Amino acid sequence: MNDMSPAAVPTRSSRMVEFLLSLRLDALPPDVVRQARIRLLDGLGCGLYGAVMPWGRIAADVVYEERSSGAATIYARRDPVAAARAALVNGTATHGIELDDIVPGAHVHPGAVVIPAALATAEQHGASGERLLAGLIAGYETMARVGRAIGEAGWGFHITGVAGPVGAAVASGVAQGLSFEEIMRAVGIACSNAAGIKSFTQGSGGMIKRMHAGRAAESGVLACALARKGFTAPLAALDGRFGLLEVFGGDQARPQALDHGLGEGYAVSRVWTKVYPCCGVLHTTAQALHALRVAHGVDPSAIRSVRIGTNKRAIALNGEIAPKETMAAQYSMPFTAAVALTRDPKDPRFYAADALNDPVVCDLARRVELYADPEMEALYPRYGTRAEVRLDDGRTLETKLLDAHGTPADPCSEVEAKEKFRCLAAMTNTAESIGQVLAAVERLDKLQSVAPLSNALRAGVRD
Incomplete structure (x- = not known):
């Protein structure tokens, strides 16, 4: 029942959320935090480049026409908007050139969903850089686990759009410091926003694939905003009866993927940094x-x-x-x-x-x-x-x-990742701004707020 406490309904999903909510950067292996910074740079680079593509421009123009107000940055623009709408635009832009990262085996693009959701939330709520990184790590872990838990039965569905709202909800919830119960409610809300079909593979209407990531990011941020105000949803919406895994995964779903081996490794360290702008x-x-x-x-x-x-x-x-x-x-x-x-x-x-x-x-x-x-x-x-x-x-x-460069089997170096960011970001931002973003990300876990990163992104937009 919706009025029951999450603690009274122990499930694989609740154990996953409880674990991810307990993450502290100083208790994580240093390489996990380093990889989170690299993921952030990779996502920002893809988003800045995608922001000036037709789909990125359209999404941003629509949000500005609504006169959305808030503290969240839209990539390659100077004026902030509401967090959920920034997540929509930035997720669409990031997924817009097929260079955003992948979790092998899970069929998901976490960077295009988790980073826009976590960054917009951190900006809106004045969160520290540490909370942003924690949200990013938790969101990547969630999206990877949900993607694998769905299994191979999701034929015809774009798993980024299906698993993405849940990953975004956890990322947003952790970044703003929601309680366990609030995040569980947000996950329940997000599960009812899982969507995305692969009709775009048939040769037309391809802009919609970009928006699958944007809508997923927006859904997660909105789910947390609603849960924070007391909005309820099924606690077992992810792995219960008629839950996301059962509906999308059927008899091939693997719910054990949600909580198996928690803490033994982190998805953020096993990500594919894409080198080629294609599937x-x-x-x-x-x-x-x-x-x-x-x-x-x-x-x-x-x-x-x-x-x-x-x-x-x-x-x-x-x-x-x-x-x-x-x-x-x-x-x-x-x-x-x-x-x-x-x-x-x-x-x-x-x-x-x-x-x-x-x-x-x-x-x-x-x-x-x-x-x-x-x-x-x-x-x-x-x-x-x-x-x-x-x-x-x-x-x-x-x-x-058998394995492309950039995959975990043949990973890109940190130098390569930073060079990719510089190359992509140069499409929209000045060299000075790019240097400021790199510096802010490097010391992000020490920042009391993400304002230096936001300021660098906005102030350095080319005219």
Whole structure:
């Protein structure tokens, strides 16, 4: 019943929340805190770049037209708004260029959801940098565990939009110092906001995928605001009867993932920092084919055909040959393979609207064949690839890659992560501002409030 105390209803979800609410930075391994800072920088960089993309601009314009008021920053803008609306806009922007991070095996993009929710909450409530980092760590852990708990049954659902509201609620609740009962109520509210279908993979309307993250971030912040005022929701909405796991995961749900091994490791330390601006499923393909092209000095005009072995899920979801918009291109294995063999697959501009009709890329994409490779199928959810490039002179060049750079198996260095942030942030902010953001994040756990970070983000916006 809704009027029962959470303590009287011990569940896997309540044990998870209780543990995450107890987190203290000084009790965590130093590397976990360091990784949280890197995650924050990565998310901020992606969000600043995405803020000037069409979807980022539209979301921000709509919120400003509402005359929203509050203390939370919208990336690449100077005027603050209400926390939930900032989370909506910033989550949409962060997920807008397919460079935001992933938790392997959980099928979630936590940075695009958790960071906007935690930052907006910290700004709205005057929280310390330590509380922001604690909320970030707790939110990542929640989203990763919920994503894995849903299991593989969530076919057709975008798990970031399903698990995201819960992760955002925990992140927001921890950042503002809500009680255990309040966070449990917020999780209950957030579960009824779980949503996101993968119709965007069918070639049109791709902006909506970006907003799945924004809506998830907004939902979590709003859930906490409601719970703080006494709004109730089912305490077992996550792992109880007709709860999120049962509804989305069915008989493949794994509720034990919610509380198994709590404290033995942290999701924030096992995150995939994306190097290529496309769906994570495609990264091994992009990396392997680009490396093959460089190693053999392949002339794109001399390529007869390309054959790529991958898993069956990728063939079903990532097989579009002639994408007509950016989102579809970023989800297309044939298009990404062609970009890797003819252009620079790390550059988001080769997925922009005006690049989708590039005759060299489009012609080669039509000559890319996908097939189910038994080894890659067995390795799933690792996104391995095997590829053959057949040349006009009769040669066949072969390559195989099981783990892309940036994954936990081949992680990016801190230097690489900071360089990625600088590169992306330069789209909207001055060099001075970028340096101030880096400095604020470096000492974040010592800051009494997140104001220095907020000021650096707002004051340094380019005209």
